[in-house]
Amino acid sequence: MSERVLTPRNRGFLFLDSHPTGCERLVADMWQACPDSASVPEGAGPVALIIGSSSGYGLAATLAGLRRAGIRGVMVSFEKAPTERRTATAGWYRTAATAGIARDAGRDLVFLNGDAFSDAVKDQVADLVERRFGGRLDHLIYSVAAPRRTDPDTGTTYTSVLKPVGRANRTRTLLFDDQGVAEVREVETGPAEDDDVEQTVAVMGGADWERWIDHLAGRDLLGEGFTTAALSYIGSPLTAAIYRQGTIGAAKAHLEATARTLDERLGRTVGGRAVTSVNGAAVTQSSTAIPGIALYTGLLRGVLAEGMVPPVRQLAALWDQLTGAAPLSLDDEGRVRLDTWELTDEVQAAVAERWEAATTDTIDRLADLDWFRAEVRRLYGFSVPGVDYTAPVVTDVPWPAPDLAR
Numbered sequence: 227m228s229e230r231v232l233t234p235r236n237r238g239f240l241f242l243d244s245h246p247t248g249c250e251r252l253v254a255d256m257w258q259a260c261p262d263s264a265s266v267p268e269g270a271g272p273v274a275l276i277i278g279s280s281s282g283y284g285l286a287a288t289l290a291g292l293r294r295a296g297i298r299g300v301m302v303s304f305e306k307a308p309t310e311r312r313t314a315t316a317g318w319y320r321t322a323a324t325a326g327i328a329r330d331a332g333r334d335l336v337f338l339n340g341d342a343f344s345d346a347v348k349d350q351v352a353d354l355v356e357r358r359f360g361g362r363l364d365h366l367i368y369s370v371a372a373p374r375r376t377d378p379d380t381g382t383t384y385t386s387v388l389k390p391v392g393r394a395n396r397t398r399t400l401l402f403d404d405q406g407v408a409e410v411r412e413v414e415t416g417p418a419e420d421d422d423v424e425q426t427v428a429v430m431g432g433a434d435w436e437r438w439i440d441h442l443a444g445r446d447l448l449g450e451g452f453t454t455a456a457l458s459y460i461g462s463p464l465t466a467a468i469y470r471q472g473t474i475g476a477a478k479a480h481l482e483a484t485a486r487t488l489d490e491r492l493g494r495t496v497g498g499r500a501v502t503s504v505n506g507a508a509v510t511q512s513s514t515a516i517p518g519i520a521l522y523t524g525l526l527r528g529v530l531a532e533g534m535v536p537p538v539r540q541l542a543a544l545w546d547q548l549t550g551a552a553p554l555s556l557d558d559e560g561r562v563r564l565d566t567w568e569l570t571d572e573v574q575a576a577v578a579e580r581w582e583a584a585t586t587d588t589i590d591r592l593a594d595l596d597w598f599r600a601e602v603r604r605l606y607g608f609s610v611p612g613v614d615y616t617a618p619v620v621t622d623v624p625w626p627a628p629d630l631a632r
């Protein structure tokens with residue numbers, strides 16, 4: 227078994243390696259940060275499917291689901307195994323750590339590593355729900371962020387892009403050089419061309435979420451009162467040209483329209499509900515790829531400090547609404563809003579003021595750069611407090627196997 231000392235090697239916000247101990251510790255910290263609930267069922271708990279469970283909001287959904295709702299069920303993500311030369315992806319190690327927490331909590335979670343867009347994975351999940359979890363799914367949280375999707379019906383592969391719609395967008399963005407020194411730079415992103423919007427909608431819109439529901443309903447696995455939520459984002463006017471009014475925003479509008487169709491159908495068939503959950507800005511592998519979002523999130527933290535609500539606390543609130551522990555609270559467009567702390571007039575005015583003043587010279591005092599830099603490194607298990615990074619670590623951690631005794 228190979229052991230080595232891992233030091234971070236990165237190009238911008240992308241790191242080549244992930245640190246297993248750091249990832250494990252980070253998951254443990256998220257678990258601790260999730261508020262307990264008095265209403266967790268003593269026994270087996272509701273059966274859940276979480277898609278995108280290894281990272282960001284899906285990981286928060288998994289940990290909060292365990293702690294807040296006592297879930298069991300199937301968790302799906304798409305991660306890379308360790309090789310001779312490279313560590314596994316961070317989501318691989320976070321999944322191993324999450325499995326340990328589920329085991330200690332006495333909850334039966336099965337972790338699948340595969341392409342959620344494929345019918346093969348849908349079949350695998352359906353088989354598990356049928357054979358291992360009593361043939362009844364109570365909840366589905368859809369939290370996938372992916373660059374491409376192959377449609378199983380046609381074999382066509384779609385690629386999502388992050389572009390404004392209509393005209394080019396100039397925005398300021400936050401970068402770090404090799405020494406970790408921050409720079410604020412103007413970047414221009416050209417407008418969507420050809421079928422960029424359709425391609426992005428095909429990947430990040432509601433098509434695959436609906437296909438999951440079709441698949442599970444087709445096998446009669448949706449329990450009475452089944453609830454499902456897909457994650458969405460609205461964000462600030464400062465990022466609207468690239469996000470909500472851009473190609474990705476078109477995909478989110480499609481996701482939200484899909485929720486309305488599914489909600490009507492589930493209500494009619496199983497007395498269930500489908501909603502989107504609009505969440506606040508968080509530093510994740512996906513969000514750091516969006517032009518301007520790093521600058522925005524760093525400034526937001528500069529304004530709010532500890533007032534930023536971490537994903538695991540937002541997801542605790544979502545679970546309460548999905549299980550009925552709290553009433554479902556929807557906006558005029560039928561969406562659960564967990565982003566209200568980010569979008570108050572006061573917070574947005576303060577961020578906008580800092581955004582105007584942000585240059586390479588001023589950014590240090592306007593944004594919380596230490597926090598942002600550390601959050602990016604923590605995505606890969608680095609800069610996690612309490613971890614000895616001089617110690618050699620085992621990198622070939624196995625993917626968690628289901629407990630066959632169950």
Ligand SMILES: NC(=O)c1ccc[n+]([C@@H]2O[C@H](COP(=O)([O-])OP(=O)(O)OC[C@H]3O[C@@H](n4cnc5c(N)ncnc54)[C@H](O)[C@@H]3O)[C@@H](O)[C@H]2O)c1
Nearest residue numbers: 278280281282283303304342371372457459507508510512
């Ligand atoms: N990060 C934010 O600021 C933010 C805010 C609000 C809403 N959201 C939404 O939350 C959702 C998740 O985004 P995130 O930022 O947590 O992303 P993330 O990159 O942290 O996580 C993406 C997850 O999707 C999984 N995945 C990717 N491709 C897959 C595939 N083909 N099959 C199975 N799993 C796959 C990954 O393994 C990972 O678990 C998105 O819908 C996003 O729009 C994000």
